[in-house]
Amino acid sequence: MKIELIYDVGCPNIPNARDMLTKAISNLRLETQWIEWDRAASDSPLYVQQYGSPTILVDGQDIVPQGSSGNSCRIYRDSNGSIIKAPPYENLIQALENSVSK
Numbered sequence: 001m002k003i004e005l006i007y008d009v010g011c012p013n014i015p016n017a018r019d020m021l022t023k024a025i026s027n028l029r030l031e032t033q034w035i036e037w038d039r040a041a042s043d044s045p046l047y048v049q050q051y052g053s054p055t056i057l058v059d060g061q062d063i064v065p066q067g068s069s070g071n072s073c074r075i076y077r078d079s080n081g082s083i084i085k086a087p088p089y090e091n092l093i094q095a096l097e098n099s100v101s102k
Helices: 014-027 046-050 089-100
Strands: 003-007 035-038 055-058
Touching (some): 003 014, 014 089
Parallel strands (some): 003 035
């Protein structure tokens, strides 16, 4: 399983995304870590530039597919349609569970 967090430095939503990753991995009792990519860093892979901040990929797939968003602050909505500061927790859990079951 490969988990990646893609972000822009200074993005105010990064702490929420990190907290969510920590919670999901702990709740599912997974023995894994994630990789973080600063979109602007010279050592980041080219593909991370196509995603807004924050984006979480599991096994190379965006857990909330929306097409390329590039240099942007991503906005997410929960199941009630309310704006949230990180991808929906339910999407992350589903992506992690799908990866485990492969």
